[in-house]
Amino acid sequence: MSETTPQSVDMRSRAETLGEALPALLAQAEHLASTVMLGEHGRRRAGMGDEFWQYRPAHAGDSASQLDWRRSARSDQHFVREREWQAAQTVSLWVDPARSMQFSGDKSRPPKSDRAQLLALALSVLLLRGGERVGLTGEAARPRAGRAQLLHLMEGMTRDLGEQDYGAPNVAGLMSHSRAVFFSDFLGDPEEVETALGMASDRGVKGALVQILDPAEEEFPFDGRTIFESMGGSLRHETLRAGDLRDRYLDRLAERKGRIETLARASGWHYLCHHSGQSAQSALLWLYTALERGR
């Protein structure tokens, strides 16, 4: 008979909770991803690959083994069979683990982090299905191909939830000339985003910034004497008439959004502001096409 210690009970219940949440999240992501139809997405040029691309007349320098004799036998010329160039792309995802992402303005809405994880996973499903390699920045999940990677991604995203109030993109482990997608509310220090984006651009990384906001953050539906605190409690602001602050807050928010967007455009990234009150599908579609464009 073994003694059940409180620690082991706690760990087990946490593990079970996680185990319950993960398949649900995965199923949701799969469901979301299934709404996007994947087309043929070769590189549209000749190269290494499995799929047939074109026959071209042989010219000097082609080795005899390259000739496609079956095609050549039908005419007087010699033809070389070319295959489509297929190269797997690497996409690194960063989902803001900070506590500000835990915010939800209404009980009926999930926190922002849920939406961010869902979008990231659904995008991963699509990309993995397309044969790309997907991973998380940092050490959590190195980019790999294959469906098994999904589980690693999921674990990586849900495991390391930060303690700080606002997060900054982690660019460690970004591979040169790969793609990256950053999910965050970008309400923290914009300088850090600039720095991170600069480092990414230095390595030739292109990608997308997805700013996820709660509708309450867009509307500021508060009034009366209020003390606002950040999710971790590190920042606080007291006002006697919250309603009076609304216009100025909205101005600042617009300015922040504008700054992030300008930053993204300047470094050749794409920018999307997504609200957790909206449908995730349109955001996923946008993301998919944004990555497609960047190729």
Next chain:
Amino acid sequence: MFMIGPLGFTAPLLLLGLIALPVLWLLLRAVPPAPIRRRFPGVALLLGLTDAEAETDKTPWWLLLLRMAALAAAIIGFAGPVLNPDQRNTAETGPLLIVMDATWADARDWPRRIDRATALVAEAGRTGRPVALVRLTEPAAEPAFQAAGALGQTMAGVTPNPWAPDFTGWAKALPAGRFSSFWLSDGVEHPGRADLLSALQSRGGVTVFESPRPVMALRPAQFEDGAIKLSASRLPATDAAEVEVSARGLDPAGIERELARVPLSFAAGAADAEIKLSLPPELRNRVSRFELAGIRSAAAVSLTDDSLKRRKVALIAGQTGAEGLQLLSPVHYLRQALEPVAELIDGSISDVVLANPDVIVLADVATLSPDEESAISDWLDKGGLLLRFAGPKLAASEVSRASEDPLMPVRLREGGRNVGGAMSWGEPKSLAPFVEGSPFYGLQIPDDVTVSAQVLAQPDPDLPQRTIAALADGTPLVTRKAVGQGQVVLFHVTANAEWSSLPLSGLFVQMLERLAVSSRPTAPDAKDLAGQVWVPQVSLDAFGVMGDAGDVAGVEGADLAAAIASVGPSAKMPPGLYAGDDRRVALNVISANTVLTAPVWPADVAREGLDVQNEQALKGLALAAALTLLLADLLAALALSGRLWGGLRKVAVVLLAFGLFAPHNAQAQAPQPGDARAIEATSEVRLGYVLTGDARVDRVSEAGLAGLGTRLTERTTIEPGAPLSVNLETDELVFFPFLYWPVTADQPAPSSAAYAKLNRYLRTGGMIMFDTRDGDMPGQTPESRRLQLLAAPLDIPPLEILPEDHVLTRSFYLLQDFPGRYTNRNVWVEAAPPDAKLAEGMPFRNLNDGVTPVVIGGNDWAAAWALDANDVPMFPVGRGYTGERQREIATRFGINLIMYVLTGNYKSDQVHVPALLERLGQ
């Protein structure tokens, strides 16, 4: 008591608390409203923003004022404010006698009088005076003074009585010692008041209380010139006023309701008003009482008795059409006697029986045709009174000679007899006194009534019982026999003065009245009522409410007559309806000659009206005001801290839960109870089946329709939802295009409301498929008999066996057989109209858009369609491959049927396709 103007305070020291208010001002002013803490990531963007106005960190002045007012209201409330505190009578000491008239006139504002008396008792209790209360309508007895507390508890049970007070008796019964009196007078003069007043004054001070409200009294209704005369009297006679008199009685269903209502206008200064109300006899005979609408007193109610009732009497004379002197007409005297008091009907016997009269008078009618005889016999069995008079024709006829005629009370001897005529011996005979037991018992016989000729009864064994009046020599003059519930009465003389002087006398009218042929035109006098005991049946209390009289001893007719005429009701003879042998007499509080006069009080008697200012405790009001202000403060505080709207939503939810919002508003918003089902039934096509009460049959119906739905979804564009059960009594039918109604042998028939619903459903294009599920049985089965019963009230058109060219045979599949589990070919649908012309071999069917409202068969289709949870057929059909083929055809029939239900005559229009194609081709 501390007084400020009309306001007194029971706890004035608490008012000192008001001094604390300014302190509160300073205190509250320093404390700003509490903030809300919110977690909000956007705070990063807020840093550095400052508030535009800084002054709101103090409570705004109006909120302060609100709170101060609330507190002040609370303090004042607890200080016990009383408006107009009652401080009268506090100077007097000694016992207090409260004298209440407690008559019918008090009933109009009885609660206020009781309130006044209760206040007096309470006041006496405060000053420790013993108190007694007497009701002058009760039998006089020496009043017992007792402690106010003991008396106060019995006050609610004190009620007035519907008769006049006994002033003289009470004047003698008063105790000797000194006491002061408070007399709650009813405002109407009654005899002996001065005696009682002087007796009271001799014991101590007297205060008289009189209500300023007028006394209204309704006199008994009288019948005059074919109309009912209603009159009312009032006291005092002031401005012009209008009251409404309502006639109440039983309607044909036996429920009491208002039969008529007529306004009665008092001219200014007039004490009396009257109006004539003309009612159809049927309605008038049903009136049981008149009342002044809205006045709660026995004086405002006048019970009606038989005097208002007019019986329908049919007069039929033997020699109709014969020329003769009017005075010789056999019915002339009857007509004279009855015309003022009854509705007379003339005509042939067969006609008048149809009018269902109360009485048929046959004056010297001898023979009746067999038809007439049976008609009269039937009418007699139902309680009619056949009154026959003898005459020359009866005497000469053979009617009731050898054997007793059913419509004659006795056998007659041939020829009759003449006495006292010119050619006979003896004197005309006079009448013997009526014996006890005769309906005429008690009537005075005038000396001048003589009989000179009569028909004679055969001496039969039961002749003495049937004789109700006889001549002095013992020969029967009037005989009576009961037939069914009715009776036959024969006067052995003529109805005119030919054979006797009886029709000329007043006795004749009285005899008719006793026989209930007529009813008395005016109030009964002592002569009418004497000799009988009258038992109260319905009694009237002082508030004018009718009740069962219970087992009260009967009263002598003479006393009753006196009470009706002048004395009025008393404790021994309460107002109400009194029943005698064959009629009822009403004793009302107000008789025809009651005069209402106001009492005149000596100048030295203190008088008081109801318009005194009652003391009114304002504590509750002040506390309510304080609470209201605090609520307003709550809202204001919420508004200031920005929590109002979120909070209001919650408050609204709570209020709704407690039903504090006006219910009709809530209902206007809330979905109706049937909405959910209506949406369920209409959001997609639903097939319905009628619940039979047999769970197994219902289950098969549901499975069958579900199976058919599956097949429809597989093969056609119709994709019905799960079938819905339909309870004909409670559910709305219009949502269903198709109802499957399996018939069981013991199914209860729907109610008439359900039938109305079904007929509406059929008329507006619904279809019901009746399935007797007995296709394998030959002949009449219990189910088909049940179906005939169930379908009888339904609006079903003529039916025919499904013809070969019917649209049902081609609406989706081409079919000629319509099997279910059984393969009976007899499936009935609406017959084609007889004038339907054949368009290329097909009759036109255009009723209900060409859809037959019913399909009737017995092939147990649902069982053939039924699939279980695994989509495997639930029941075997036939054998082997043939059986499966039959099931397939059954399914195809179901598909055809639903197609037909949903598309109507669309397929029938296909006959025009060649013509259309031809036209298109050109």
